[in-house]
Amino acid sequence: MDDKILSIYLDDRLPTPLYIQLFVQLKSLIAEGVLKPNEKLPPIRKLAQRLGINTITVVHAYKKLESEGLAYSVVGSGTYVASPSRYEPQLQRQEEDEHLQMMEKGQVQVSKDAINFASTTPTPDLFPVDSFKILINKVLDRDKGQAFGYHQIQGYQPLRESICHYLEKFSIKVLTDDVHVISGAQQGIDIISKALIEYGDCVFVESPTYRGALEAFKSRGARIVEIPIQEDGIDLEKLEEMLSVYHPKFIYVMPYFQNPTGYSYSYSKKEQILQMARQHKTFIVEDDSLSELSFTKEQPLPLKAFDAYQVVIYIKSFSKIFMPGLRLGFMVVPQALRSRVISAKHTTDISTSGLIQRTFDLYLRENIWQEHIEYMRQKYKKRYETFLKAVKESFPVSVKYKAPGGGLHVWFELPPGYNDQEVYARCLKKGVLIAPGSLFYHQTHDTRHFRLSFAAVNSEKIRDGIRAMGEVLHQYVEQEATLAPSSQEYSPLL
């Protein structure tokens, strides 16, 4: 072992912390195969002496190798290089993440014939461009230069009034001062993170959850605790258990057509989570981008509508069902957090484009917004029905799912022993893009799910794509049924 680490060189003049320098170099040695799977790493004290550094630096570097799945420790013995099956998924992870992020936003260059079930972004033909043009010209003629000055950090006052009025439809009664305009939901998550998370603080998330939120929390140095989501909402038993151990700054949830599962909270779970948050003196961050897209008669009410105790921070995006490229949304924030949120917004980008705010204000005031939502709901309802029908006809029955009744995507579960990455790769060969489920977890521990969205695919292509996927799945699940080693089921390492 000794000669293998000869190449390690640490430079304490570099801005990178020593333990990171050490970690990076050990990682390279593992990747290059110099350090072999299951080989023991040098004892901590010895390596520290050798490199002239503190033992704690070596401890941190080894811990980081472990947390990235590149090493494992054996109590009383030492730290060992992990075998590739343990760390490969992790190594690929970052690249895949970026790939998924691009796919979701419809930015991956796929061949013209490819069918993109990974993207949750509506196609440009659905955007209300004509009405937008009329309204933006109206604003320019009316407001002239005023439309281009800095706007109030919290947002253009008349828009905040329109939003209050709009929220009444969802039984949310708030003051204009409770409303904060943001440049899209992702910015809302970022601002709340800035306002509430200090380095080392804990936040709770549903598991699986939206990757962009995980990234924002990680970027603030948060400890992330994953609470499983069930078909009727977050696992309350687990939540209660974790709340008795940790004191999270907030619980991040999507109570309607959750991303990626499509699950919605039952009324009872809504009531209980509000009570728990109050009792444990924490906040709930409610991320709502899809609640208007219900395809059943039931019009779901956000958690915020029941928020008697001011524990809910409500984040609303207009992107998914309006025009993603506009970057506009809003938050409703409890009064106790108002000044912190304003200050975080200022640090983030000072204010949201005044021109876009003024134009959207007219959308709401002239009721064009309501018409547009209705139009989108009809469009998507049709796609949703086509999608479910095709799935029923083509997918093996062993691939399970729950029809969400709204939203833009459905979550599928493979039988035990099968792997989302494999399905992803096989579909890609057939020209079909899917979102592998492992991308929606903080710690990779689930590889049996995938998410399909019908946001960016028209009905005809939905039928073609699902049929092609059906073939892939039948072949994979049935052909390899006998090969799937039962020991891999529920393996905690995968």
Place this chain on the structure above:
Amino acid sequence: MDDKILSIYLDDRLPTPLYIQLFVQLKSLIAEGVLKPNEKLPPIRKLAQRLGINTITVVHAYKKLESEGLAYSVVGSGTYVASPSRYEPQLQRQEEDEHLQMMEKGQVQVSKDAINFASTTPTPDLFPVDSFKILINKVLDRDKGQAFGYHQIQGYQPLRESICHYLEKFSIKVLTDDVHVISGAQQGIDIISKALIEYGDCVFVESPTYRGALEAFKSRGARIVEIPIQEDGIDLEKLEEMLSVYHPKFIYVMPYFQNPTGYSYSYSKKEQILQMARQHKTFIVEDDSLSELSFTKEQPLPLKAFDAYQVVIYIKSFSKIFMPGLRLGFMVVPQALRSRVISAKHTTDISTSGLIQRTFDLYLRENIWQEHIEYMRQKYKKRYETFLKAVKESFPVSVKYKAPGGGLHVWFELPPGYNDQEVYARCLKKGVLIAPGSLFYHQTHDTRHFRLSFAAVNSEKIRDGIRAMGEVLHQYVEQEATLAPSSQEYSPLL
């Protein structure tokens, strides 16, 4: 003392850390006068026992009181409540900060007759609304729904090409892949902070500097080291000294018409800071919002133009001399940081409004941008000359300044013993708003400066406002000349 702290109650179920809870309650007791100036706080061990908490929690709370100027410690004796003269400026600080931020953006409600030298935001009558309207309609007709989809995280490709072309005028030669579109300079600072600063990392700033940058760095948990700025740029001796002690992630500078001083770097200092950054393996973040606004024949070149070693991250805002409310700018980022910056931008707001990007692209391509800059330069040059002439005629000679030769503001120095807050208050009574200098420091240690901007005031009002200020200054400086206690000169506590 004992009974005075009876009211303190800590709740470890709250998300707020215990030391913050303790700090907040002690702060209240000081503010309410329960704890008196120069009164000794309870010994650490005793208070910890009493409250049933760890001693380290008390240490942290006391340290925080000290860092906010509310307490001071005497070696070997203990911690004492500071006297009001020590902490009052600090207490007012946050409110004033918010006030200044609002003033700068032209958002403070001042009476119609008030003269706002605090705002650095151009007035709406200077914005090129007509050309904007033509171009945005051109984009809507040409691109339709495409203008509203998600755009590449890094920015709309044709705009990045136009920017490359634009940069050639400043001898900056880069590839489109080096250019990242951002929603204004503040967002650029926020993204760079996310990409480079981990909790506890160190960054260097010029002192004084732009408050919005300080806020962004603090929000990431950075340790901020202030390096004084001189009339020809940053103090290189001090910089070298600090670089030998700390390893900053970057040095944040504004080499042209610095905010708030108006100072510009000499050629020699530009060369040397680049070499130092290279030698000490750190980056330079160059924030350039005003380099086009030179009123002399010399067209200054940004540091980025000399960046042979890829150490400069160049942030360019279009706000100040275009339309602040549009929220648009760009960065040129060394290749080594590209993927980190893209990832941070994604976490921040996914992408900048595509419609605005496409419209601005036409501004650059059709050369309307260049015409607009020329128009603004002429307008501001006239205001600048009027401003300097009025100052010369009206201000006492003991109030010093250096004519910056460009930009939007001038930095003034009061004689020793005089105070910016007092000038601020007296001017306000006369209907004139100014920016007190103490707002531009991380640690308050300078109270003898103030910044005046002519961005938002027309020539006639400039004359009136400076005349009114002249009276205030003459009265303050001359009337109280004999009263100014010499002991207050250079007092390190103020």
